[in-house]
Amino acid sequence: MGAKGLYFVNPLGKDKNKPTQVWTQGETESNSAWVPTIDKPNQKTTDEISMTVPAKFQTLSNGLLVKQKKHSDGTRTDTWMMDLPHAPYLMMMAAGEFSIIKDKYKSKEVSYYVEKEYAPVARKIFGLTPEMISFFSNITGVDYPWQKYSQIVVRDYVSGAMENTTATMHVGYAQQDARQLIDGNEWEDVIAHELFHMWFGDYVTTESWSNISLNESFADLSEVLWEEHKHGKDAGDGHNFEAMQNYLFSNSEKKELVRFYYPDREDMFDAVSYQKGGRILNMLRNYIGDSAFYKAMNLYLTTYKFQSAEAQELRLIFEEVTGQDLNWFWNQWFYGSGHPILDISYDYDQAKRSAKVFVRQTQSDKIFKLPVAIDVYQGGGKKRYNVWLENKADTFAFPSDTRPDLINVDGDKILLCQKSDNKTIDNYIFQYKNAGLYLDRREAIDFAVKNQKNDPKAFELLKSAINDRYQGLRLFAIQRLNIMDDSIKRSVEPILTDLAENDHSSMIRAYAILALGRYKKDTYKELFVKSTNDSSYSVAGYALLALGPIDSISALDRAKSLLSPDVKGVLSRAIDNTLYTYAGESDFDTLAAQFDRLPVGNKKFNLLQPFSNYLKKIKNTDNFRKGIDMIVSFRDSVPEEYRQEILSYFNGMILNGIATSKQKAGLTEQEEYVKSKIADKPKVPKIE
Ligand SMILES: [Zn+2]
Structure with a gap:
């Protein structure tokens, strides 16, 4: 749809609210619109790009800036040299007025091109880049292979972000101001993703768009690897789970990861190539182990460096490293479609002292072959059994002197699947406390959410999850409290007020205030009014929304005084909502x-x-x-x-x-x- 390759933003400077910029977008086959090239991913080329621009402009392209020449007419010519071969769709150029913030990885330049007003926060947005480069160099065993690494944020960008070799481009959302960053850097995963492409995609490139997952599944997985490394296992697992949901809700069970027939090559950039691919690689990592997985990444990168590859070549690499035949895995996950839908149930035979697990695959038209860990918890200990699911219905029996406290199928919580797991609340309470992974806890909380009204044990579990060690699960629990129910409402009120007033995390305070807003109680007016001044946009925004129903005049008054073109995020939406919901007819001229x-x-x-x-x-x-x-x-x-x-x-x-x-x-x-x-x-x- 209208892929032009080269884009001009506000070229005549007529729009006073927009800088003048020029930038390119190559993927998939658009660079041939501005440079003569064979526009296919299996091509490799070096390039040299010269741009003549007004002297006040900065320029960016692949490789190194090798020459700058000033002219008497107030322009300057910059020449960029990329002397290592890369694919034509990765060529880029950009020019405009930018502040350039410089960092370093070893002796190589790492830089961030942002609009002037974002210069003071550029390091808060992009500053983890050198640490990411170091981490990805370590796990791949391939030290960052290019001359430099720059990132640039442009206006009116047609994509989210693009891994042009040594010069990644980001959409405007990447630029978050200091107040937005209080609630967290929403762009960190994208920064990791694009950076990992410097290895998977740029150093070794997919041979065809059919195999695009060779680029995207690794980049998607890199988000999990980075989260796990930097923010801990819960953060990595949480990210993996969210990405899996993204695929499961995309209605794409009929699409294979590697597809040779597609209506439009742009259609290959979907939840299958990205999120499903990332989960498949994560299962492979779990199956063969981190060390073999990283070794295979290294062998793939060193074997095909500055070349292109397809999915079967990746299989041969993993087979060489592990010594195993992996055709079954590739056929099922790379060349097959869909995912398992499991029904899991349990039984205990006292006379035989035997615990049984029944697993049925309920998806239609195919059976998956799945290596699965089953953990049996009994008498204070845990025993792991590694089994294979490979039939429509599989039954497993394990010796157990008493009824197990918990049988945990998929003990590493790694499977790409949907499941109904017929556990009891006691199983889930045990699982929450003892199995301990992010998804173990999330499943337990989810069960508690559904039963909070009728089962006091479930409600207690949900309440305790509000203090989970991981913020993502705390937010999950807070948002799902059933405040419509009178006794739940009474019981959690002191907890919510305490969180709203005292929690160190702005997001927890924000969601506690959002929940308290549903009480519609005058007693909270002072807290809400005060919180509209919080430095966090989320806290201030939810406080304003909570204030409206109990005192619309004071909410309208706060909204008018907070209104400013600089305000972003939840607060910006809350101000708009408040103004248009509560304003009277006399405000028509201003609001219209x-x-x-x-x-x-x-x-x-x-x-x-x-x-x-x-x-x-x-x-x-x-x-x-x-x-x-x-x-x-x-x-x-x-x-x-x-x-x-x-x-x-x-x-x-x-x-x-x-x-x-x-x-x-x-x-x-x-x-x-x-x-x-x-x-x-x-x-x-x-x-x-
Ligand atoms: Zn990508």
Whole structure:
């Protein structure tokens, strides 16, 4: 869709709110739009790029800046040299006004190109890069193979991030301000992902788009490896689980990891090539062990360096390192589709002193072969049995003097699968305390969430999980407390107030406040008002949202005083919601102008619903028409390529929603005005 290769941002400088930039996006086959090249991933080339730019601009390209020449007309020519071979889709150039922040990995330059106002926080966003380079060099056994590593953030980027060799490009979201970073750096995993491509993708490249998972599954796995290394096993496992959910909810069980037939090569960049691929590699790592896995990564990288490879070549490498035939694994996971859906149940035979596990594979049309660890916990000890699931229904029996406290199938919690596991609350309490991995605890909490209302033991487990050692699980537990239930509501109130007031983590405070907001109690007004000034956007934003229902005048007052173009994140959305929900008709001019002023983009799109709710309350027909015209003009200025997708949202959810509300209020003139606008066809630009 409109892949142009080379993009100009605000080239004539007419937009005062946007810098002038130029940048490129090569993947998949767009670089041939601006440079003569054979645009296929199995090609390799060196390159030299010269850019003549206004002297105030900085430039970036692959490799090293080897020459700069000033001209008398106020321009300068920069020449960049990439003398190591790489694939054509990895060539890049960019120019604009940037602050360049410099770091180092050994003697190599590591740099971050950001807009001036982000210079003070650039290290908070990108500063872990040298440590990541060192970590990835260690686990691959291949010291960072390129001349330098730069990262640049550009405007209006058409992708999220791109691993151009030595010069990764990031979308604007990467630039987070100091207040956003208080709630955590949302871009850290992307930074790791793109960096790992310098090995998997750039040093060794996929032979074809069919094999793109050779690039993407490793980059996806690198996020888990980095999280585990830097933030601990829970963080790595948590990230692995989220990525697995991403695949499971993508409805792609029919797609193979390596696909030779696809409607469009861009379709290969999906939850299968990325998230499913990453989970498959993580299972392989668990099956053969870290040391063999890293050795195989090293052999693959050194064997195919500066060349391309396909999935069968990766298999041969893993077979050489392990001495095992891995065709079954590759056929099932790389060339086959889907995933196992397991039903697990248990029995204990007192007379035979035997514990039994029944595992049924309930997915249709295929059976998976799965090496699985089963841990049997009994009498204070744990015994591990390594078994294979390979039938529609498998039964395993283990000797056990008494009924086990827990039988934990998939003891390393590594399987890519869906499952229903028929455990009791006592099993889960034991599992939460003794099995101990992230997913062991998460499964136990999940069971407790579903039974919190009727089972006191489940509720106690859920309550204790609020103090889990890992923040991700604390948030999971807090968000799922059933505050609609009176006795739960009473019981957790002191816990939530304590967290809201005292917890050291801003995210925990934020979600505790969000939960307390549902109590709608005047006693919390002071806490909410005070918290709207918190340095964390999440805390301040949820506090403002919580304040509205108990004191709309004071919420509106806070929203007006907090309103500023610099505000981001949850607070920004909370301010908009509060303004448009509680403001009266007298604020029409200000609020309408605020909506109308926004350029076409996400922020305006997010404001559409609050603004339309506001218009539902407007009695003055002139004002109402003005507001509707603003929405219609926004609808008609949405770029052609997105219009089809969102037209029904504008006409249905928004305009028709307003019409219905006016009809109920008996405001026929207003109702008819909106309806006349729904029928309008969007203007289609004339083609000549
Ligand atoms: Zn990637």
